[in-house]
Amino acid sequence: VVGSDRVATLLSRFKSVAPGAVVGTVWLNGALAGRIDLAGELDTAVTFVVEDGRIARIYAIRNPHKLARLDEEATLSR
């Protein structure tokens, strides 16, 4: 979905598409991200690419295999 108008239209309908969804924030990969819980379980991780202070892309990750470890914080270092 490309274009701010179309994305905004889509997001404005979110409530009716997923009535029971609980949306929260979470730190993912060193950035603020969103999590959407459906029926008490993590359903979607939403990450943002911010460019010049504006959201350039929104990635939604729903693959359950990729969300399996999100209950435990990873320690990163260099």
Add this chain to the structure above:
Amino acid sequence: MTDDPFVTHRSLLFTVAYEMLGSAADAEDVVQETWLRWADVDRAEVRDPRAYLVRIVTRQALNRLRTLARRREDYVGEWLPEPLLTSPDVAEDVELAESVSIAMLTVLETLGPPSARSSCCARCSTCPTPTSLQRSTRRRPRPGRSPTGPGSTWPRGGRGYRSIVPSSSRWSTGSWRRCGPVICRCCSTCSHPTWCWSPTVAARWPLPASGGGQ
């Protein structure tokens, strides 16, 4: 056994593996494999355990990437990395946060051969002398050739990496573009050669005739 270098550097090893693979599960496996290798090593022979461990983990991750690359070729839609739950502290380390950002990992996936990509990530994440990056050659399309045409080593997809990588980041301010396969060139300038990726990658991506090969 808290003074075991492996334990000390475990989170670094995980970070390197994750940056290369974009998957926490695979990164964890690779770190385990690294431990197995490390357990067999004669420690007295190792001068710099940190560099040595990073090298093992890079190689193991590269092996894993080759296997994964085949699987991801059949991936439906755009491949996205496995997100990682991080502490807010990570965001304060701008370089670290950037190197593990979803945007960066997604871009790296679109880069061609895994070897090029891994040399790039391993390099950027571990090299203590980032200035050597600046000296490496800019990755430009050759004149008259489409940067995304056949045989191109540029990120696939046409839309390119620019729009994915935050413009405020150092990646889009120039160093990223120098950070493709030709990254190997800066191995020769690096003050920590053990941290650089193998010469086979360099051989596969011959250095351009012109440009600084310091």
